[in-house]
Amino acid sequence: MEVVWAVGQVVALWLALVLGLIVLPSALGISLGISEAYMWVLVKTLEWATIRLQKGVKKPQPQMLQTPTAIGIIERDETPMEKEIARLHRADFEFSHIFYFCRKGFEAIVEDEVTQRFSSEELLSWNLLTRTNVNFHYISLRLTVVWVIGVIVRYCFLLPLRFTLAAIGITSMIVGTTVVGQLPNGSVKNYLSEVVHLTCSRILVRALSGTIHYHNKENRPQKGGICVANHTSPIDAIILTNDGCYAMVGQVHGGLMGIIQRATVKACPHVWFERSEIKDRHLVTKRLREHVADKSKLPILIFPEGTCINNTSVMMFKKGSFEIGGTIYPVAIKYDPQFGDAFWNSSKYNIVSYLLRIMTSWAIVCNVWYLPPMVRKEDEDAVQFANRVRSAIAHQGGLTELPWDGGLKRAKVKDTFKEEQQKNYSKMLVRNGSVG
Amino acid sequence: VSHSQITRLYSRFTSLDKGENGTLSREDFQRIPELAINPLGDRIINAFFPEGEDQVNFRGFMRTLAHFRPIEDNEKSKDQNGPEPLNSRSNKLHFAFRLYDLDKDDKISRDELLQVLRMMVGVNISDEQLGSIADRTIQEADQDGDSAISFAEFVKVLEKVDVEQKMSIRFLH
Numbered sequence: 001m002e003v004v005w006a007v008g009q010v011v012a013l014w015l016a017l018v019l020g021l022i023v024l025p026s027a028l029g030i031s032l033g034i035s036e037a038y039m040w041v042l043v044k045t046l047e048w049a050t051i052r053l054q055k056g057v058k059k060p061q062p063q064m065l066q067t068p069t070a071i072g073i074i075e076r077d078e079t080p081m082e083k084e085i086a087r088l089h090r091a092d093f094e095f096s097h098i099f100y101f102c103r104k105g106f107e108a109i110v111e112d113e114v115t116q117r118f119s120s121e122e123l124l125s126w127n128l129l130t131r132t133n134v135n136f137h138y139i140s141l142r143l144t145v146v147w148v149i150g151v152i153v154r155y156c157f158l159l160p161l162r163f164t165l166a167a168i169g170i171t172s173m174i175v176g177t178t179v180v181g182q183l184p185n186g187s188v189k190n191y192l193s194e195v196v197h198l199t200c201s202r203i204l205v206r207a208l209s210g211t212i213h214y215h216n217k218e219n220r221p222q223k224g225g226i227c228v229a230n231h232t233s234p235i236d237a238i239i240l241t242n243d244g245c246y247a248m249v250g251q252v253h254g255g256l257m258g259i260i261q262r263a264t265v266k267a268c269p270h271v272w273f274e275r276s277e278i279k280d281r282h283l284v285t286k287r288l289r290e291h292v293a294d295k296s297k298l299p300i301l302i303f304p305e306g307t308c309i310n311n312t313s314v315m316m317f318k319k320g321s322f323e324i325g326g327t328i329y330p331v332a333i334k335y336d337p338q339f340g341d342a343f344w345n346s347s348k349y350n351i352v353s354y355l356l357r358i359m360t361s362w363a364i365v366c367n368v369w370y371l372p373p374m375v376r377k378e379d380e381d382a383v384q385f386a387n388r389v390r391s392a393i394a395h396q397g398g399l400t401e402l403p404w405d406g407g408l409k410r411a412k413v414k415d416t417f418k419e420e421q422q423k424n425y426s427k428m429l430v431r432n433g434s435v436g
Numbered sequence: 437v438s439h440s441q442i443t444r445l446y447s448r449f450t451s452l453d454k455g456e457n458g459t460l461s462r463e464d465f466q467r468i469p470e471l472a473i474n475p476l477g478d479r480i481i482n483a484f485f486p487e488g489e490d491q492v493n494f495r496g497f498m499r500t501l502a503h504f505r506p507i508e509d510n511e512k513s514k515d516q517n518g519p520e521p522l523n524s525r526s527n528k529l530h531f532a533f534r535l536y537d538l539d540k541d542d543k544i545s546r547d548e549l550l551q552v553l554r555m556m557v558g559v560n561i562s563d564e565q566l567g568s569i570a571d572r573t574i575q576e577a578d579q580d581g582d583s584a585i586s587f588a589e590f591v592k593v594l595e596k597v598d599v600e601q602k603m604s605i606r607f608l609h
Contacts, residue, residue, distance in 0.1 A: 094573070095593055098476065098532055099602040101556065105480035106504050107605060108470035110448060115468055119451060347454075408469050417473040422558030425475065429557065429569070 018164055022206050035363075039211055042362055045146065046338060052143050113402060118409045119348075120341045121312050154360050158209065162359040165207035170256070173200035174263045181266025193267040194245045201241040208235065209363040214243055219370035221246070221329035224295035226288075226321060229331040230393055231303035232311040233344040234351070235358070236333055239366060246301035247271060247291065257351075269297060285324060292326040299329065304386065307406040310343040311335050314394040315406040317386040327373045330389050332397035336365040347409070369396045441607050445501065449494050459491035460484070475556045479535050487540075503531045506604040526591075528603040533590050544585040546570055 021034065176196035183189040205212065220243070221227040227246060229236060237248060248270045252261060261272050271287055291297055304317035311334065322328070335342045340361025344354050358364065371392055376385045394401045450456075452464050465481045466472050474480065484492045484500045492500075505523040520527060536544045536552050549570045557566065577585050577593040585593075 095532070095536070095577070095590065096597045096602070097556070098535055098552070099597075099599070101474055101476040102480060102532065102535065103504070103603060103605070105471055105474045105477060106501070108468050108474065109465065109480075110445070110501065110605060112468050112470045114470065115451070404469060412466065413469040413472045417469075418475060418477075419558055421473055422475050422556065423560050426557040426560035429561065 015164070018161070018168070022165060023168060023203055035206070035209060035211060038209070039363060039365070042339065045150075049143060049146065052140060114404045114408055117310050117313050117315065117402070119310060119345060120343050121310050121337050150362075154362070159359055162207045162209065165203055166355075166359070169200050169203035169207055170260065172203070173197075174260060176200065177263045177267040181263070189267070197241060197245050197264075197268065201238055204238050205242050208238075208358055210239065210242075211363060211365045212239055212242060213367045215367065215369045216372075217243075217370060219329065219372050220244055221299040221331075221370070222327075222373075223298060224292060225299045225327040225329050225373065226292060226324065227299050227301045227329045227331055228304050228317070228321060228389060228393075229301070229333055230311075230314050230397065230399065231305045231308055232333065232335060233308055233342045233354075235342055235364065236303065237301065239333065239368065240301060240331065243368070245298050247298045248301050249273075249288070271300070285320060288321070288324050292324055305406045307409055308344045308346060309406055310345075311337075311399070313400040313402050314390055314397075315402050315404055317390050319382040319386050322376065322382045322386045322389070325376070327375055328385075328389055329373050330371040330393050332367075332369040332371065332393045332399075334367050334369075334397040334399070336367075339363040339365045342366070367397075371396055438607075442498075445498065446494060449497055459493050460497065461491055475558065476535065476552075479552070479555070483531070483535065501605075503528055504603060504605045506606055507600045523604070525599050528599050529591055529594060530587065532599075532603070533587055536585075542587060543582075544574075544590070546574055546583060549574065549585075 173196070176199075177193065180189060180192045180196055183192070227240070229240065237246075240246060245268070247268065250261075250270075250272060252258065252272045252274050261270070264270055265272060269291070271291060273284065288300065291300060302321045304321050305315050306318050309315050340358065340363055342358065342364055344351075346354075349357065374385075374389055374392070376382070380388070391401060393399075449460070452467070453460055454464060454467070455461070462481055462485070465484070466477070471477045471480070484496065486492075486496065502521075503523055507523055507525070533544070534540070536548060538548045538551060550566060553566050553570060561569075574583060574585060577589050579589050579592070580586075
């Protein structure tokens, strides 16, 4: 009996602390500086760990950390087909032509540009999480001790805290938006809906221990515009709504997600599609056009890649969103992988284990850059416009651009690409005479 | 091959192994977009699978990849009585030969050459043109007049080509 009462007291104290220190400030939009202090401690610890790791490695490493984005296993030979084959003595067909294709094939088998984007980025230095400990071995006792402390802190302290916050955040989001949804349409409703969305976003961001740096806030998306961003995880939406209200676009889900979607759409005109409707692109475009034409509606948030990519590159943008017209506000989101990996590998983890992994990482640290708005030029078609926006986002975020389609995560590549390669080779053979 | 390189290749192997059963099937290879668009992709994939089998384990994977190890200088002077390493010039040439030799009879016939050519050019060159390319190539390389290329003739044709450089993949660390 006494035990139950004591436990009850602890839980009550816990909730009071959480509400007072975290929920209330988020409602008011102020920060108490607790997370900044936490981040400072974290950064210092990880720096110390990196130094110890470097000392512990026996072999001398001449060029360790040159370019963070250029980690590769093998030296890829990027000479184009023409140069490579034409370099040979005569450019008519020779048995040795096969070497070019053979080597390209093997290079692709060992390491290719595309599939590596669908799995988590490799870290340069261990960040004291078990899950990233692939290439690093036991170094010293002190490091292991720090790691153990880290595990205890993360699982026994941070996880329950974050879980509580997430629960509070989600429930208040559902309750709040349902309540606001009962009001008649008008400016009061819009204002309250914004308040509710912002507060709940802030709570959820704190639930992930998120530290977000917003850059160029003057370029923030305006009403009646379309906001496009690169996609790494479902958390992207929360990160962006932390700083402003958007109308979201997405597929209708079941379960908890579905409840949230149904609740929020009452308060704020989000656009949720049935799966069958997504296939009907004209319907999608039509609804989006209606939304954009109404200048008093919140900016739409779209992720044109269509799927989660691992935040090292930006893949092909689907042109649908760029055909609608209106002003495009590009946003670049770059996560810092040292503190936690935000990428959702949906073929490997379902949403629940993904959220658990996020909640047991150190933190989510990211940079959000608002880029100046873009409009489609007269002589540009949707695809070129999409590529232009994509370049801007990639350039700002320090990501590489890939011409491949994110859909390759699940689907096979189209035969047209192979046919293109074949065409190129044939052109070479025929061009250099001696055909018949 | 160093320990860290083997570890990386193993993690590559496991990331390709979607079925997580310790072996790769042909579909696993075809999921690599850059390989799928390679005109000779199917032949290359075939090289991994021994006769009649549909699965390759890590050992087989490494064996086939070993053909592409660059030839180290100090290896050239190693003992002559041991078995020849997989990445010797001769074995690299043999590997390429097998890519042409579809029925594995140790000869590249005109038909086989035609089939491989067809894979490389797709639909862009007519049968007659392709036929004459094949004829000319065989004529130039064929020394014993049997209208097919044996391995020895193959080696002779390529004696001036820097096979080591063309058929090698270097690791960055």
